[in-house]
Amino acid sequence: MSLLYWLINYIPNYWIVIYLISAIENLFCTFLFTWKEPKRKLFWLFFGLSIVGYFGLAALFGVYRPQANNIYYYVFTTFLMDILLYGCILLCFDTKPVYLLLDWVGALCVRGITSDFYTFLSLISGVENRTSYFLFPNLNVYLNCFLYDFFRLIVIIPLSLYFRRYRIYSSDKRILRNTIVLSIITGVGLNVTKAIRTWYSGESTALNSLSTFLSFMMALVILLLRTDFLLGSEARREAEILHQALESEQKEYESTKESIHVINAKVHDIKHILERYSDKMALEDLDHLRSSILVYDHMFHTGNEVLDTILYSKYLICQQRGIRFSAYADGKAISFLDVSVCYYLFVNILDNAIEAVSKVKNPEEKVISLTVKQEKENVLIECSNYFEGNLQFAEDGSLKTSKTQKEGHGLGLKSIRILLEQYGGKEQVETYQGIFYLTLKIPTPKEAKKALGNVSSEKPQGSYDTSAGR
Numbered sequence: 168m169s170l171l172y173w174l175i176n177y178i179p180n181y182w183i184v185i186y187l188i189s190a191i192e193n194l195f196c197t198f199l200f201t202w203k204e205p206k207r208k209l210f211w212l213f214f215g216l217s218i219v220g221y222f223g224l225a226a227l228f229g230v231y232r233p234q235a236n237n238i239y240y241y242v243f244t245t246f247l248m249d250i251l252l253y254g255c256i257l258l259c260f261d262t263k264p265v266y267l268l269l270d271w272v273g274a275l276c277v278r279g280i281t282s283d284f285y286t287f288l289s290l291i292s293g294v295e296n297r298t299s300y301f302l303f304p305n306l307n308v309y310l311n312c313f314l315y316d317f318f319r320l321i322v323i324i325p326l327s328l329y330f331r332r333y334r335i336y337s338s339d340k341r342i343l344r345n346t347i348v349l350s351i352i353t354g355v356g357l358n359v360t361k362a363i364r365t366w367y368s369g370e371s372t373a374l375n376s377l378s379t380f381l382s383f384m385m386a387l388v389i390l391l392l393r394t395d396f397l398l399g400s401e402a403r404r405e406a407e408i409l410h411q412a413l414e415s416e417q418k419e420y421e422s423t424k425e426s427i428h429v430i431n432a433k434v435h436d437i438k439h440i441l442e443r444y445s446d447k448m449a450l451e452d453l454d455h456l457r458s459s460i461l462v463y464d465h466m467f468h469t470g471n472e473v474l475d476t477i478l479y480s481k482y483l484i485c486q487q488r489g490i491r492f493s494a495y496a497d498g499k500a501i502s503f504l505d506v507s508v509c510y511y512l513f514v515n516i517l518d519n520a521i522e523a524v525s526k527v528k529n530p531e532e533k534v535i536s537l538t539v540k541q542e543k544e545n546v547l548i549e550c551s552n553y554f555e556g557n558l559q560f561a562e563d564g565s566l567k568t569s570k571t572q573k574e575g576h577g578l579g580l581k582s583i584r585i586l587l588e589q590y591g592g593k594e595q596v597e598t599y600q601g602i603f604y605l606t607l608k609i610p611t612p613k614e615a616k617k618a619l620g621n622v623s624s625e626k627p628q629g630s631y632d633t634s635a636g637r
Contacts (some may be wrong), residue, residue, distance in 0.1 A: 181228030190225035190248070192278055192319065194218065197252045199327040200274040201267060204260040217255035224251065241363040249275060249358050261587070272353045272393055273330050274378040279357045279386035281322045283379050286314075290376045330390060353389055357382070364512060399631050437594075471498025473509045474539070481517045489533055490524050496539040500546045503612050508586055512548075513581060516605065520552040523603060527553050541611070548607040555601070583607070 194217075228244045253271045260267060306314075324612045364378045467475040467482075478494050485492040501509060505518060527533055532553040539548050586593055592609035 178230060178612055183226050184233040186225040186229035186232070186244075187222060187442070189220055192254055192282070192323075193248060193274075194221060194255070196278040196281075196323055196327060197256060197271065197274040198259075199324065200277070200331045201256045201260055201270045203331065204256075204262045204267065204270065207259060207261040210259055214258045217258055221248075221251060221255060224248070238362070245359050245362045246354065249354065253460035265343055268346050268350050269397070270331065271394060272350055273390065274355050275357055276386045276390035276393070277323055277326045277330065278389070280326065280359070280383060281319055283386065284322065285318055287379045287383060290372065290379060304381065327615065330394060333394050343595060348390070349393060349396065356385055356389065360385075378501075399522070467496075468495070469494075469496040469498030469539070471496075471501060473506055474498040474513060477510060477513045477517065478537075481514075481521065484521060485535065488521070488525055489530065490521065491534045492537075493535070494537045496537065497541060498539070500539060500541040500611070501548075501609075504590075508589075511581065512586055512607075516548070516550050520550055520603075521554055523554040524552050526556055529553075544611060546609045546611055548609070550605045553601055554598075554603045 198214075222459050225248065228248070231243075232240065252274070254270065256271065257264060290333055301470070327329050361382055364375075364382060467478040469475055474496060475498065478496070484490075504512070517535070517537070524533050524535055535550070535552045537548075537550050539546070541547075580594065580596065587594055587607060587609060590612075592607060595604075595606045595608075597604040597606075
């Protein structure tokens with residue numbers, strides 16, 4: 168602002184400088200909010216054209232302000248400058264217009280909060296905002312300019328960086344409709360009312376202070392509504408992904424179960440053939456064939472067909488990768504879980520464990536342990552495995568994906584948490600000396616408790632320790 172304020176000494180029409188100051192604030196807020204969006208080719212060319220064009224328009228509005236010194240002109244120019252901000256980011260960034268519209272709303276709210284808060288401070292300190300931009304009129308002009316710029320920087324930058332992290336990841340008709348409504352509220356509620364308030368602010372200092380505070384609260388409420396809207400859209404997106412995953416897991420479970428039945432039938436036939444021709448084969452060849460068949464003739468009987476199917480399929484993968492897999496499971500304890508939920512839950516747990524252990528270099532640490540048991544009023548599911556490297560957790564407690572392709576990944580613990588919430592359950596993650604511990608606690612429904620009453624004191628039916636490559 169210091170340079171622009173210096174220009175007042177050389178520009179007869181000070182309104183040009185006023186509009187240029189407003190243009191700088193608008194552009195700074197908006198591009199700060201949108202900077203992480205994918206940029207178009209020749210971005211810097213479009214960015215330069217946007218800056219030059221926007222400044223030129225602001226200066227033009229300032230030129231005609233003395234001739235059109237009325238509220239209609241003020242409202243029109245204020246509104247048009249904000250609309251053109253959206254045009255600038257459309258020109259520079261290569262993403263969906265609805266995404267940029269929400270960035271635009273956020274930027275206008277941050278700018279409004281900053282401007283109104285500064286004005287409110289001026290008014291309560293006894294400075295008339297219609298005649299001065301400065302909080303301390305008795306200080307040096309350029310020191311006041313520095314304080315003006317510093318205040319805006321320490322408010323705009325943190326707010327923009329904080330609120331721009333809330334993003335939208337999908338768009339449908341409902342999201343588009345809500346975004347348009349929120350944008351209209353922002354455009355009218357912040358810009359038009361602010362213009363009217365500023366125009367009539369000289370009539371009463373008390374009324375000016377009150378209206379400035381209300382304008383500040385309006386911008387803050389709209390910004391919070393935007394955040395709540397984005398959080399809701401992200402939650403719906405995750406729920407849709409989870410729903411699709413559950414449907415897919417149901418089909419995959421049926422396919423896996425059918426494949427296992429086919430394998431079991433073939434293994435049974437081969438065993439009969441070996442018994443018939445065992446006296447005609449060399450002992451070494453016979454032992455080799457029998458050990459090979461033993462890998463596929465390892466059935467699980469936990470009392471839950473879904474869990475049996477999962478354990479068997481993951482056991483085969485562990486055998487192939489040289490992983491020692493031990494399972495101590497009471498399948499009846501989880502009989503209240505839906506088939507698709509049960510399949511998705513355990514596949515997710517074991518796939519993550521297998522992926523982590525596969526990266527472990529020490530063969531002695533290629534170990535996965537799974538326990539499913541009834542403990543008083545809850546079912547406990549515990550899985551532990553070795554891992555290498557450092558685990559990074561997001562703010563919501565979910566693990567950050569290590570995959571290069573981020574889209575569609577990183578929902579492991581988060582999806583487990585969503586499923587557990589449906590059953591009133593909780594999850595706990597711990598790491599200790601290179602071992603990852605995942606514990607799930609799910610309250611047992613009353614109907615399931617009655618069914619489990621006769622077997623609660625018995626040993627779980629599935630207790631296995633399967634070794635590979637040892």
